[in-house]
Amino acid sequence: MRFKGTIGFGATAMAVLLSMSVAARADAPVTDCDNLAAHPADPNKVTAGVQWDLMKGREAIRACEAAVQSYPDSLRLRFQLGRSLLRMQRRDDALPHLIDAAEKGYLIAYSNIGGTYQFDLKNYAEALKWYRRGAEQGDDASIYHLAELYIDGTGVPQNFSEAMKLYVPLAQKNNALAVYKIGLMYTRGDHTVPRDYAKAMQWYQRAAELGFARAQNDIGYLLEEGLGTKKDVAAAAKWYRVSAEQGWSKGQVNLARLHEDGQGVAQDRKEAFYWYRLAKDSRETDDRNRANARIDELRKRLSPQELAEVDARANKWRQLAPEETIAMLPPPADPNYRPPVELAMVDKSYTPAPAAKPAPAKPATKTAAAPSAPAGVDAGYVPPPAPGSKDAGAKAAPGGVDAGYVPPSVIEIESMEAKYVATKSANVRGGPDAAAALVGKLDRGQQVDVTGKVKGQNWLAVTVDGKKGYVSAGLVEPAKPTAVAAAPAAPPAAAPAPVATPAAAAAAAVAAVAAPKADAQPSAAEELAQILKQVDFGSYHALVIGNTGYKHIEKLVSPKADANAISKLLRDEFGFKVTTIMDATRSDIISAFAKMRASLKERDNLLVYYAGHGIVDDATQRGYWLPIDAERDVPTNWVSTADITDMVRAMSAKHVMIVADACYSGTLMRTASARVLTAREKVPWLKRMSEKRARVVMSSGGMEPVMDSGGGEHSVFAKAFITALKENTGAFDALTLFETLRRPVVLNSDQTPQFADIRNAGHDGGEFIFVRRPAAN
Numbered sequence: 064m065r066f067k068g069t070i071g072f073g074a075t076a077m078a079v080l081l082s083m084s085v086a087a088r089a090d091a092p093v094t095d096c097d098n099l100a101a102h103p104a105d106p107n108k109v110t111a112g113v114q115w116d117l118m119k120g121r122e123a124i125r126a127c128e129a130a131v132q133s134y135p136d137s138l139r140l141r142f143q144l145g146r147s148l149l150r151m152q153r154r155d156d157a158l159p160h161l162i163d164a165a166e167k168g169y170l171i172a173y174s175n176i177g178g179t180y181q182f183d184l185k186n187y188a189e190a191l192k193w194y195r196r197g198a199e200q201g202d203d204a205s206i207y208h209l210a211e212l213y214i215d216g217t218g219v220p221q222n223f224s225e226a227m228k229l230y231v232p233l234a235q236k237n238n239a240l241a242v243y244k245i246g247l248m249y250t251r252g253d254h255t256v257p258r259d260y261a262k263a264m265q266w267y268q269r270a271a272e273l274g275f276a277r278a279q280n281d282i283g284y285l286l287e288e289g290l291g292t293k294k295d296v297a298a299a300a301k302w303y304r305v306s307a308e309q310g311w312s313k314g315q316v317n318l319a320r321l322h323e324d325g326q327g328v329a330q331d332r333k334e335a336f337y338w339y340r341l342a343k344d345s346r347e348t349d350d351r352n353r354a355n356a357r358i359d360e361l362r363k364r365l366s367p368q369e370l371a372e373v374d375a376r377a378n379k380w381r382q383l384a385p386e387e388t389i390a391m392l393p394p395p396a397d398p399n400y401r402p403p404v405e406l407a408m409v410d411k412s413y414t415p416a417p418a419a420k421p422a423p424a425k426p427a428t429k430t431a432a433a434p435s436a437p438a439g440v441d442a443g444y445v446p447p448p449a450p451g452s453k454d455a456g457a458k459a460a461p462g463g464v465d466a467g468y469v470p471p472s473v474i475e476i477e478s479m480e481a482k483y484v485a486t487k488s489a490n491v492r493g494g495p496d497a498a499a500a501l502v503g504k505l506d507r508g509q510q511v512d513v514t515g516k517v518k519g520q521n522w523l524a525v526t527v528d529g530k531k532g533y534v535s536a537g538l539v540e541p542a543k544p545t546a547v548a549a550a551p552a553a554p555p556a557a558a559p560a561p562v563a564t565p566a567a568a569a570a571a572a573v574a575a576v577a578a579p580k581a582d583a584q585p586s587a588a589e590e591l592a593q594i595l596k597q598v599d600f601g602s603y604h605a606l607v608i609g610n611t612g613y614k615h616i617e618k619l620v621s622p623k624a625d626a627n628a629i630s631k632l633l634r635d636e637f638g639f640k641v642t643t644i645m646d647a648t649r650s651d652i653i654s655a656f657a658k659m660r661a662s663l664k665e666r667d668n669l670l671v672y673y674a675g676h677g678i679v680d681d682a683t684q685r686g687y688w689l690p691i692d693a694e695r696d697v698p699t700n701w702v703s704t705a706d707i708t709d710m711v712r713a714m715s716a717k718h719v720m721i722v723a724d725a726c727y728s729g730t731l732m733r734t735a736s737a738r739v740l741t742a743r744e745k746v747p748w749l750k751r752m753s754e755k756r757a758r759v760v761m762s763s764g765g766m767e768p769v770m771d772s773g774g775g776e777h778s779v780f781a782k783a784f785i786t787a788l789k790e791n792t793g794a795f796d797a798l799t800l801f802e803t804l805r806r807p808v809v810l811n812s813d814q815t816p817q818f819a820d821i822r823n824a825g826h827d828g829g830e831f832i833f834v835r836r837p838a839a840n
Contacts, residue, residue: 091130091133091134091137091139091140093109093110094126094129094130094133094134094140095126095129095130096123096126096127096129096130096131096140096143096144096147097109097110097130097139097140097143098110098113098126099113099118099119099122099123099126099127099147100113100118100123100126100127100143100144100146100147100150101113101143102142102143102146102171102175104171104204105139105142105171106171107138107139107169107171108139109139115150118146118147118150120147120150120151121151123143123146123147123150124144124147124148124151126147127140127143127144127147128144130143130144131144138164138167138168138169139169141160141163141164141169142160142161142164142169142171142172142175144157144160145157145158145159145160145161145164145172145175146161146175148160149161149175149179154179154183154184157179158176158179161175161176161179162176165193165196165197168200170197170200170201170202170204170205171202171204173193173194173196173197173200173202173204173205174193174194174197174202174204174205174207174208176193177189177190177191177192177193177194177197177205177208178190178208180193181208181212181217181218187212187217187218187219188218190208190212190218191209191212191218191219193205194206194208194209194212195209198229203233203236203238206229206232206233207229207230207233207238207240207241209229210225210226210229210230210241210244211226213225213226213229214226214244214248221253222253222255223248223251223252223253223255223256224255224256225255226244226248227245227248227256230242230244230245231245234266234269237273239270239273239274239275239278240270240275242266242269242270242273242275242278243266243267243270243275243277243278243281245266246262246263246264246265246266246267246270246278246281247263247281249262249263249266250263250281259291260285260290260291260292261291261292262291263281263285263290263291264282264285264291264292266278267279267281267282267285268282271302271305274309276305276306276309276310276311276314277306277311277313279302279303279305279306279309279311279314280302280303280306280307280311280313280314280317282299282302283298283299283300283301283302283303283306283314283317284299284317286298286299286302287299287317287327296321296326296327297327297328298327299317299321299327300318300321300326300327300328302314303317303318303321304318306318307338307341312341312342312345312346312347312350312351312354313347313350315338315339315341315342315345315350315354316338316339316342316350316353316354318338319334319335319336319337319338319339319342319354319357320335320357322334322335322338323335323357323361332361332364332365333365333369333372333373335357335361336358336361336362336365336369336370336373337373337376337377339354339357339358339361340354340358340373340374340377341354341377342354343355343358346823348708348709348712348713348823348824348825349712351709352709352712352713475517475518476514476515476516476517476518476524477515477516477517477518478514478515479513479514479515479516480512480513480514481512481513481541481542482510482511482512482513482541482542483510483511483512483513483523483525483539483540483541483542484508484509484510484511484539484540484541484542485505485506485507485508485509485511485534485538485539486507486538486539486540487507487538488504488505488506488507489504489505489534489535489538489539490503490504490505490534491503491504491505491525491527491530491532491533491534492532492533492534493532493533494533495517495520495522495533502530502532503527503528503530503532505527505534505538505539510542511525511526511527511534511539512525512526512527513525513539514526514531516536517533521535521536521537522534522535522536523535523536523539590793591792591793591794591834591835591836593746594746594749594793594794595794595834597746597750598746598749598750598753598794599666599753600668600753600794600832600834601666601667601668601717601718601753602640602666602667602668603633603637603638603639603640603667603668603670603834604639604640604641604642604659604663604667604668604669604670604716605630605633605634605639605640605641605642605669605670605671605672606642606644606655606656606659606669606670606671606672607626607629607630607633607641607642607643607644607671607672608626608643608644608645608647608652608655608671608672608673608674608675609622609623609624609625609626609627609643609644609645609646609674609675610622610645610646610647610673610674610675610676610689610690610691611623611645611646611675612646612691613676613689613691613693614691614692615692615693615694615695616676616689616693616694616695619674619675619676621674621776621777621778621781622674622675622724622778623645624776624777624781625674625724625777625778625781626643626645626672626674627643628777628781628785629672629781629784629785630643632785632788632789633670633788636788636789636835636836637788637833637834637835637836638834638836639670642655642658642659646691647675647690647691648690648691648692648700649690649692649693649700649701649702651690652688652690652702653702653706653710656707656710657710659714659716660710660713660714660715663714663715663716664715664716665715665716665717666717667715667716667717667718668716668717668718668719668720668831668832669714669716669718669719669720670719670720670722670831671719671720671721671722672722672724673688673721673722673723673724673725674724674725674778674781675688675689675690675691675724675725676688676689676693676725677689677723677725678695678701685703685704685705686703686704687701687702687703687704688701688702688704688707688723688725689701689702689725690702707721708821708823708824711758711821711824711825712758712823712824712825717753717756717757717829718753718756718757718829718830718831718832719757719758719759719824719831720757720759720760720761720797720831721759721760721761721821722760722761722762722784723760723761723762723763724762724763724778724780724781724784725762725763749794749796749832752796752829752830752832753829753832754829755827755828755829755830756825756826756827756828756829757820757826757827757828757829757830757831758820758821758824758825758826759797759818759819759820759821759826759830759831760818760819760820760821761797761800761801761816761817761818762816762817762818763778763780763808763814763816764780764814764815764816764817779807779808779811779812779814780804780808780812780814780816782807783804783805783807783808783811783816784800784804786803786804786807787800787801787803787804788800788833788835790803791803791833791835792835793834793835794832794833794834794835795832795833795835796830796831796832796833797818797830797831797832797833798818798830800833801816801818804816805818
């Protein structure tokens with residue numbers, strides 16, 4: 064048997080929302096459930112709370128189940144039971160508890176439900192629904208997450224102005240994170256909020272006064288670069304120190320850098336080494352890597368005595384938890400330093416768009432144009448029509464729409480009647496907003512009746528199959544009479560074809576685009592050739608590890624055969640340059656990753672396949688691969704999934720995929736959802752995915768043992784993996800491969816494969832793409 068497991072939704076961002084002002088309810092005494100599962104940001108908690116990644120899921124579930132049984136009316140305990148079930152990926156069991164707590168008034172449950180739908184299930188419609196409900200009832204965590212969706216453009220169009228409207232009320236309540244986020248929006252800027260470093264400085268300074276370590280670091284950055292203020296590296300160093308002393312690793316790295324270079328402060332390599340030494344244990348991988356790189360260099364320049372002094376000083380340091388980096392404490396700033404820009408709690412120059420108030424005679428409120436949603440994102444949410452409106456009887460929007468939400472404005476339509484044709488696949492939505500509910504679709508070339516244009520917006524009102532909706536004007540064009548291409552000469556006896564009218568000609572042109580002839584369809588080889596002309600996939604590399612000959616624990620049977628077969632298939636059919644390691648020690652594995660890191664370039668792709676023993680540490684819930692020199696109860700030679708994540712994140716390769724056929728390999732990941740592509744969407748989607756950074760993982764199971772046999776000479780997972788690679792042709796993504804192999808594994812074993820992006824490894828929305836083609840040589 065091999066073993067593996069998963070880590071699920073971690074709403075760590077909510078741990079920083081410390082300014083919630085809900086009255087605490089001690090409706091039950093303090094229990095073990097509180098000690099093991101309380102949320103650090105829960106205003107009703109009766110203990111300090113436990114960070115997501117430090118929760119002991121199994122123990123928490125047992126304690127909370129017992130507590131709920133003793134105090135069935137305690138919403139606090141019911142919420143904590145739901146949270147502990149989420150920790151162990153038992154969403155179906157968790158959500159009823161969380162929903163019950165939310166609907167009975169336990170507000171923080173709303174943001175946890177929304178987070179589950181957003182991060183685990185990628186169901187943005189449900190996430191929006193629960194965040195909005197929580198926000199309407201005053202849950203600051205829900206308001207924060209709703210604003211984050213607008214900042215990131217996740218499930219809704221990116222719109223800093225909408226996020227600003229949500230953050231400002233929180234900022235006025237001295238919510239440090241909200242204050243900081245407003246500054247961050249001014250630093251970045253978008254089409255609704257222009258970049259303004261001076262305003263960013265004002266908000267950062269307010270957040271810094273509230274003890275927000277990240278803001279203190281960012282003030283240092285603006286001062287060092289002279290953005291929005293006069294350049295002052297000495298003042299920057301003081302702010303970096305304030306941030307560093309609170310435990311923010313970016314502040315530590317920046318302060319170390321200035322000491323190393325002697326900029327703004329006296330050059331002091333020993334002091335630089337000290338701050339790098341603290342940052343090397345950061346939870347931020349980029350900071351950790353930067354610190355480790357400089358530590359190796361500085362260690363050569365310091366004496367043994369200096370190194371010992373730094374060690375003694377560093378050993379007294381206690382790394383702060385994430386929520387402690389924004390403790391509501393005044394920063395120990397230099398009393399002689401005065402910020403160069405006057406602080407402003409609220410940006411007086413910013414005026415959110417007023418809520419729409421329809422006029423009695425003619426309700427017509429002009430709304431700002433909404434940008435198109437990111438490709439492939441369908442929020443699935445639309446406000447229902449106002450009662451009594453002509454659209455009030457329209458079919459309810461799908462996907463968990465919040466029926467209690469009322470649109471903030473009335474849509475004003477400029478009447479028109481025209482025929483338009485879709486220039487590409489287009490969504491028809493229930494409102495003039497890319498986040499509105501999907502009520503229909505247009506295929507490329509499909510004709511549609513346009514009944515009006517939305518005043519002030521680039522949206523058209525349309526009627527499709529008798530249903531009213533809206534489509535972005537950029538996706539359609541007026542249907543113009545088009546000449547029909549000349550047909551081949553008819554035989555002399557044949558009657559002449561009737562002359563086409565303009566309307567018939569247009570219809571024929573549309574039909575020709577919408578329904579191409581069968582004989583025009585390219586073969587699989589022709590399709591791949593066309594794809595390869597348009598998409599640069601880069602070069603492909605694989606590291607395949609098969610461990611069977613364990614020295615201290617039971618040997619395995621199938622990994623060697625699995626590794627050999629997969630290496631051959633990747634090399635011969637997919638053109639991979641393959642490195643195969645049999646019976647790898649810890650040193651072999653780490654060295655192999657290091658070589659890949661050193662040799663791979665930005666356009667490269669790396670697949671890592673591991674077959675061997677794995678184990679999970681119940682105390683930390685962290686998974687490990689076991690090299691052949693590993694011992695069951697001695698972790699010295701184990702390779703943690705955290706180590707793997709760090710090594711993957713540090714690689715330059717554009718796309719990296721880990722495939723782990725080992726117990727508890729699921730601890731690398733969180734859940735993903737499938738996607739469906741039409742034929743015409745494939746090339747642009749492949750091109751887009753090839754440009755985005757990808758860090759994904761596929762595991763042969765979750766928190767259960769996985770089989771070392773079941774597929775003849777191969778494990779049940781390896782057999783399904785090999786078969787899926789052989790069955791898929793052309794260019795296909797890793798999720799397609801996963802969907803092909805998942806069912807056979809489930810049907811032939813007690814394990815359930817999983818697939819997702821790797822947490823904290825630099826994933827940027829890309830995909831690992833397989834291209835089935837022989838090797839060049």
